[in-house]
Amino acid sequence: MKVLKFGGSSVANSENIKQVLSIVANTSKQDKVAVVVSAFGKTTNNLLAGANKALENIKEAKEILEGIKSLHFKVIDDLIQSNSKEVTETVVNLFTKLNAIYEGVFLLQELSDKTLAKVSSFGERLSSYIIANAAKEILNATHKDSRELILTNDIYLNAQVNFDKTDDLIHTYFKSNKHQVTVLGGFISSNTENEITTLGRGGSDFSAAIYAAALNASELQIWTDVSGMFTANPSVVKQAHPIPEISYEEAMELSHFGAKVLYPPTIQPALRKDIPIKIKNTFSPENEGTLICKNPQSKSDVKGISHIDEITLITLEGGGMIGIPGFSKRLFEALSLAQINVVFITQASSEHSICVGIYDADAQKAKEILEANFSIEIDRKKIKPISVESDLAIIAVVGESMKNYQGLSGQMFSTLGRNNVNVRAIAQGSSEKNISAVINSFDAKKALNALHEEFFEERTKQLNLFVTGVGNVGERVLAQIHQQKKFLKENLKLNIRVIGISNSRKMYFDKSGINLKNWKDLLANGQETSLASFHDHVKKLNLRNSVFIDNTANKSVSEVYANYLRDSISVVTCNKIACASEYNNYKNLKNLSKKYNASFLFETNVGAGLPIIDTLKNLVNSGDRIHKIQAVLSGSLNFVFNNFNANSTFKNIVQQAQKEGYTEPDPKIDLSGIDVARKILILARESGYQLELDDIKNNPFLPEESLNTSNNEAFYASLEKNENHFQSIFTKAHKNNSRLKYVAEFINGKANVGLQEIPAQHPFYNLEGSDNIVLFFTDRYPENPLIIKGAGAGADVTASGIFADVIRIANQ
Incomplete structure (x- = not known):
């Protein structure tokens, strides 16, 4: 026998239920099938909303009820033909009882746990009955009320199952049941007084596991709206993908830490009987989904990354705790008696503090209870006032084989650190199946994506x-x-x-x-x-x-x-x-x-796309020492003086350089030498020297009038006016068989920039176009310098240098 469970989204409407019946029909060809169903869509939420509304406004409560009725009668009309009258009468009767309960709540102004359990049970009572009758149209099917088979204690809203009696009831019923398909409501149960109890939110999964264990089913299938358990929440991490196989223990860890596809208690009954659990997608049944079993074939070290939002950290701290037994007992006992669930625990080895994680909704109650419980110790300064930090999240890296993965913790926390995710608390069980960390809720999405990339997208x-x-x-x-x-x-x-x-x-x-x-x-x-x-x-x-x-x-x-x-x-x-x-x-x-x-x-x-700074860093990092740097570092000035001659005007050449993108938007920055001075200053600083820009001696070639202009129009006018000045500079260099280059020098801690006449035998002489050149004289290159030469200006090469820096970051 197989047990198939279908969640609320799978039975949200008539079309979805048709898909469910198709899946059941295919499965029942080979095996008897027990089908456990949740309430239609958001029915349970709406039922409870109506009950709460009935406390203050019975009219609005009944309006909510009418919406619920409309959905159920539409499903009956769409799917049931042969006995629709009988089904309709039964459903009308159930809604009449529900209406009476709402009226009772309004008149008595009381909404107890017992009443809430009764109200919420109607979702599965209705859905299982209607779906069973829809199944009878095409299959050898029957309906059985789970309240008659699952026996619990007297806790109405989160009942504990009496497995011995429940197993006997289930076994006895199915032994005599001859139908191929049996439809049962999940979530609902009863106590020994035949009062309705429920198994808690997510209890339909648990119901299915109870049936599977009692019947020694060959497989438990959980049908939902996603294709299995994912490596992370796919709505948060777009690159998340289904996990093909996972162990029971790994699945429990992931489901505990927020993997909502599976209710955590579901796994225990299946684990006890070694029944494989398959998580499948109702709307993509061809997808493989996830197999939860004892010995999964996939042995990857990390199976998934999960998280829980809306967490508060409660910290009990103080020197008076050291060496004194009983503090932990009192802490957890106080929270337990208040029915506050603890989802995270960590304690310093010094016994100086205990930190627990609870849900935000319980924070205020927990604080008041613990302050009362430890009031004497707080008054006597043995411990500090209870610390409460809210708006946090827990992230957990989960995997059966993590204990064999050396350095995984370091990998996890270095990834978080690189992305500025502050870790508030850490916990790791002795089984080493998960590492948990508490972080700010704001950082949860970034942390999950960063960790997923680290552990599951290593190649991208x-x-x-x-x-x-x-x-x-x-x-x-x-x-x-x-x-x-x-x-x-x-x-x-x-x-x-x-x-x-x-x-x-x-x-x-x-x-x-x-x-x-x-x-x-x-x-x-x-x-x-x-x-x-x-x-x-x-x-x-x-x-x-x-x-x-x-x-x-x-x-x-x-x-x-x-x-x-x-x-x-x-x-x-x-x-x-x-x-x-x-x-x-x-x-x-x-x-x-x-x-x-x-x-x-x-x-x-410096040098646009040339690897000048990177090379300098490598020299310094490897232990070399820089003595002297000589360089032509302005592609724009090199372009200008390579093209300026007796047959051209200085103004026209500068305008051409700006037009071709070799200069800054304000060309005076280049021609004044300030740009070159900045560049040699940067190289000096990267060489390990502490210099300021004012320490760079600047020997300008521009007339004072040009240097004092306030806009480009005035600047170009001044260049035109002083053409004779520029021609005289060119003529003098030409007579000396030299070429003009704007040179930056750094020698033993001192730097200067200025226009120089470069003789024919110098490495700078044949520097063409807008090229840059740098000569590094170091301990390792004392006589024959390390030379870097190439295009040093222009938008394309500058962009390529920026792009290269981006890739450097990616490769770190």
Whole structure:
């Protein structure tokens, strides 16, 4: 025999019930079948809502009842033909009794547990009777009232089963039952006085397991609206997938920690009789689902990650507890007598504190009870006042083989740490089947996704990007990400999503990932932005592996990096202002990066896409020491002086450089030398030297008039006016058989920048176009320097450098 249980969503309406009967028909061809059903859809909730409403307004209670009746009579009309009159009369009679109970509640102004059990029982009494009669239309089927077979104690709303007597009743009935299909209501039962009791919310699963164990069924099937137990809650973790096989113990751990597909007590009766449990999807019966059994074939170390929301931590703490027996007993006894369920326990080995997790709904009652229970110790300062922390969640990593998995705890907590998830308490059982941690509810979704990625998506990592600045460089960054998305997923197992974008006026977010084909239109229709509101949106989304990208040259944007790093959000930037700001600010950003496990990468600050900073870091980290740096670090200035000659004007060449994207929006930043000074300062700092921007000696070649202009129009006018000055500089170098290069130098702790005449034999002489070149003289390269040379300006190469930094973060 097989036992099949169908939940409320499976029997929510006529069409769903037809699907249920089809599944039952297929199964009953080979085996006798006991079918356990829940109430239709949300019927139980509505019944209880009506009962509570009856305390204050009988008219509104009856309106709720009418809605329940309408659903049930529609199912009768749709599915039952041969004896519809008899079924209708029986159902009318049940609703008449229910109406009388509501009226009694209203008149007596009392709603006891006994009455609540009676009211809630009508859902399964109605559904099982109607479905049984629908089954009779096509199958050899009968109906049996579970109240006649499952015997319990006198607790009305969460009754304890008398298994010996229940097993005898079930065995006796089915021994004489000749029908191929028997339909029974789940959840409902009775005590020795024939009073209605119920098995608690989720009790239909438990009922099915009770029948399966009593009948020594070959299999217990739990039919629901999902295709098995998942590696995580699929509504929270989109990448979650069904677990093919799992042990009884693993299933109990997962169901205890919030895997709602299975009611935890269900497993015990099946485990006792070694009856396999199959979790199946009513609406996709062809899916394999999950098999719960004694020896699952799948031996993966971690089987699933689950969580419970709305948790409160209650902490009993104080020096007076050390070495004194009885504190734990009093704590748990007080909570037990108040019928407060404890879902999490941890105790310091010093006996200085005990911490328990309970549901938020019980928090206030628990606090009052424990303060009363320990009032003497609190008054005498032996223990501190009861500590209560709410709005928390428990996450649990579950697996039978975790005890053989070295470093799993470290893997779990380092993953949480990288994503700025603060752990408030930790518990691990001696069986090592799960590791549980209490975290803020706000972080639960991020934690679940991060852990799922760590344990179940090892070959694919998701990065969530937030991009500020979508001008020349930003636009190309987005284009490169869009172009390479498929390649990165297939070859690097990296899923890069752009979640937020902004310019100076608008911002747009899509937590599922922005469509980069039409991002311009989306941004144009986005909401108004500010640096603060953009950061607030990023923080509110609270996504794992988040990266903030700054493609601007804006000082205000550089001043918000610290906010992102403190939230464990990595920062990638081509904006040189932060790293060339006051040394204390530069150092603070580096320290925040380390403290909050968030990368701070700025490779494009020097040399655009060239690996200059990365190479320098590798030299320093490997123990080399930098003595001297000589470099041409401005692609824009190199472009200008490579193209400027006696047949051109300086103004026209600078305008051409700006048009082709080699200069900053304000070209004076490049030509004044401030941009180069920032770059050599950054290289000096990355070499381990403490310098300020004012320490860099700047030898400007621009006339004072050009340096003092306030806008581009005035700047270009000054260049035109001083053309003779620029021609004289060119003529002098040409006569000396030299070429003009804007050179940055750092020698033994001192730095300078300025225009130099470079002779033909020098490595800088043949530097063409907008190329950069850097010479590193170190302990290991004292005479023949380490040379890095290549394109050092332009939106495309700068974007590629930013993209490379993003990939560096992904590979960490």
